[in-house]
Amino acid sequence: MSSVPQPPGKRDKPAGRFRRMIDRLSSSQEELHSAELQQDAENAGCTKIGDCGDRQIVKVTGTLRTVTLRPRAGVPALEAELFDGTAALDVVWLGRRSIIGIEPGRKLIATGRISMSHGRRVLFNPKYELRPLGQE
Numbered sequence: 001m002s003s004v005p006q007p008p009g010k011r012d013k014p015a016g017r018f019r020r021m022i023d024r025l026s027s028s029q030e031e032l033h034s035a036e037l038q039q040d041a042e043n044a045g046c047t048k049i050g051d052c053g054d055r056q057i058v059k060v061t062g063t064l065r066t067v068t069l070r071p072r073a074g075v076p077a078l079e080a081e082l083f084d085g086t087a088a089l090d091v092v093w094l095g096r097r098s099i100i101g102i103e104p105g106r107k108l109i110a111t112g113r114i115s116m117s118h119g120r121r122v123l124f125n126p127k128y129e130l131r132p133l134g135q136e
Contacts, residue, residue, distance in 0.1 A: 037062055037085035044109060050086030054116045060084060060123075061109040061131075064091075067102055078102065082110065082123075089114070089121035091128075107131035 041048055046061045062084035070079045078096040081088050091110055093099060102108075112126035 034085035037083065040107070041084045041086075046084075046109065048086045049082070049084045049089050049121065052087075052089070052114045052121055054114060057111075057113050058123075059109065059111045060089065061107065062088075064102065064104055064106050064108065067104055069097055082108070087121070089123055090117075091123045091126055093125055101130045 038048065041061050044061045047058045049060050049062065052058050052060065060082065062082045065081040065083050065088065067080045070077055072094065075095055076097045078093045078099060080091045080102060082091050108128050108130050110123055110126040110128045112123045115122050115124065
């Protein structure tokens with residue numbers, strides 16, 4: 001009887017807690033942050049941004065990467081990039097120059113209808129909830 005050799009990755013992989021520790025030590029800071037954001041989205045019962053489709057009503061959560069004032073058709077618009085570890089989407093508040101608490105690094109939950117603009121997901125005038133600062 002001959003035994004079928006296993007690929008090197010299958011046989012040598014440590015399991016359990018030790019494997020998670022090795023993965024954590026060998027992962028980049030960005031990968032760890034993305035994994036944490038994905039876990040937050042799952043815990044909050046939100047849709048992953050990477051899974052959102054055009055014209056779909058969604059509830060998403062993540063961290064604001066950038067916040068800019070960018071006029072659209074002559075109307076002021078506050079635009080922020082929300083990232084959840086899977087993908088990013090633009091959150092746009094039309095007619096607003098600023099919103100207290102909307103700043104880079106802040107976590108929030110947003111609900112609304114996704115639209116696609118120039119190949120990017122956009123959420124216009126969403127219902128939103130800022131996450132408490134102590135829980136970031």
